[in-house]
Amino acid sequence: MATDKGIALVDRDEDGVDRAFREDVLAGLHHDPKAIPARWFYDAEGSRLFEKITQVEEYYPTRSETEILGARGAEFAELIGPGRAVVEFGSGSSVKTPLLLEAIDPAAYVPLDISGDFLRESAAALGAKFPGLPVHPVEADFMRRVTLPGEVDKLGKLGFFPGSTIGNMVPRTAVDLLRSMRATLGADEGASPLLLIGMDLIKDRAVLEAAYDDAAGVTAAFNLNLVTRINRELGGTMPADAFAHEARWNDDLARIEMHLVATRAVAFEVSGQRFAMEEGETIHTENSHKFTPRTASLLLLAGGWTPLERWTDEQDRFSVILARATDQREAP
Structure with missing residues (x-):
């Protein structure tokens, strides 16, 4: 087989955490409104879930x-x-x-x-x-x-x-x-x-929204996996059951937006820093411009x-x- 082992160019801290991941998550949670770049969906489980998304009927x-x-x-x-x-x-x-x-x-x-x-x-x-x-x-x-x-x-x-x-x-x-x-x-x-x-x-808007909110809930699991990753890698205490997936079409900006919506008021820590969200407040996790x-x-x-x-x-x-x-x- 003609594959080599590859090279790694990711900058990790003493705990083995990608420094850019930590910085982006903390900055995004401090931002108003809250937002985390979509690239951080893709840990091993996120990559697996995305491959599953590509196979659902709506996508x-x-x-x-x-x-x-x-x-x-x-x-x-x-x-x-x-x-x-x-x-x-x-x-x-x-x-x-x-x-x-x-x-x-x-x-x-x-x-x-x-x-x-x-x-x-x-x-x-x-x-x-x-x-x-x-x-x-x-x-x-x-x-x-x-x-x-x-x-x-x-x-x-x-x-x-x-x-x-x-x-x-x-x-x-x-x-x-x-x-x-x-x-x-x-x-x-x-x-x-x-x-x-x-x-x-x-x-058509209905086609777009369905592609990012499939009936089987695979995209929802993909979005919520970001919470799991934050908790695992950044010492987070985000309660996964306090967030729900939402996909919405923004016609002015020609894009689908994905959000994690707080279903109740919630407080949590990430990397030793405290955060709070009101019911209905969101973390904007992805744009998909068309x-x-x-x-x-x-x-x-x-x-x-x-x-x-x-x-x-x-x-x-x-x-x-x-x-x-x-x-x-x-x-x-």
């Missing part, structure tokens, strides 16, 4: 994007070409990745993910499926520039960012991420890097990427876009 994005990746392989191969290193940002279980790797004949695969155990399990499974492909997992926070393994330095790069994860960020943060991706991929070295990215599209073709292109251009081609599924629910790193001389 269309994974099926729609998989349809595109399965149907457009020949076009990907022609536009991307062989021999690149595929760098997947937030690889999760890499369910969609084999469709891309089978189509484009890459020279290496570099999955980046903040959940180290889940990352290594997924990388090992993919390495077994593609025994001749070098796989170099990197445990890292891809929101910042990541130093890639030296084995791929001289290869052209294709960034892969499926799942419309870009929609989890407010526009300013999304632009910063796109720019850091450009830096990670080495925009000024060798062949211009490419980025294949998924972006969800605006559609796009039109125009707003998707504007976001990519602001982040240093020039769109080359765009594909949608048969129901026009989801889009996959191929973009090229904008040459500095082309930038306004």
Whole structure:
């Protein structure tokens, strides 16, 4: 198997806790209104629950994007070409990745993910499926520039960012991420890097809200798992039974919002600091912005990427876009 053990770039304190996790949670709970970045959903259990979400009937994005990746392989191969290193940002279980790797004949695969155990399990499974492909997992926070393994330095790069994860960020943060991706991929070295990215599209409100509040309660469990993680890793005393999952569409900002709603007045500690919430007060845990073709292109251009081609599924629910790193001389 061509998988190495990977490298870890997560900064942990003396207790083994990700420093950024502690800082984000404490800052978010002190904020008014309270909010915690969605990236902290993804411990091992959160990653497992998200993979389960992708299989529920109401959650269309994974099926729609998989349809595109399965149907457009020949076009990907022609536009991307062989021999690149595929760098997947937030690889999760890499369910969609084999469709891309089978189509484009890459020279290496570099999955980046903040959940180290889940990352290594997924990388090992993919390495077994593609025994001749070098796989170099990197445990890292891809929101910042990541130093890639030296084995791929001289290869052209294709960034892969499926799942419309870009929609989890407010526009300013999304632009910063796109720019850091450009830096990670080495925009000024060798062949211009490419980025294949998924972006969800605006559609009927009922369809959107159901996708983030499935009847089986899997998304609710995913949201509430954040409370469990805080209690486990940060010495929290948050009573899980005092919070409920809520998904709501914000039409003004074109996004689904997920919240943890306090079902009663509650007081608790996290990392030795005390917090209190009134009944009905929420912790804002996720945004999922939805796009039109125009707003998707504007976001990519602001982040240093020039769109080359765009594909949608048969129901026009989801889009996959191929973009090229904008040459500095082309930038306004």
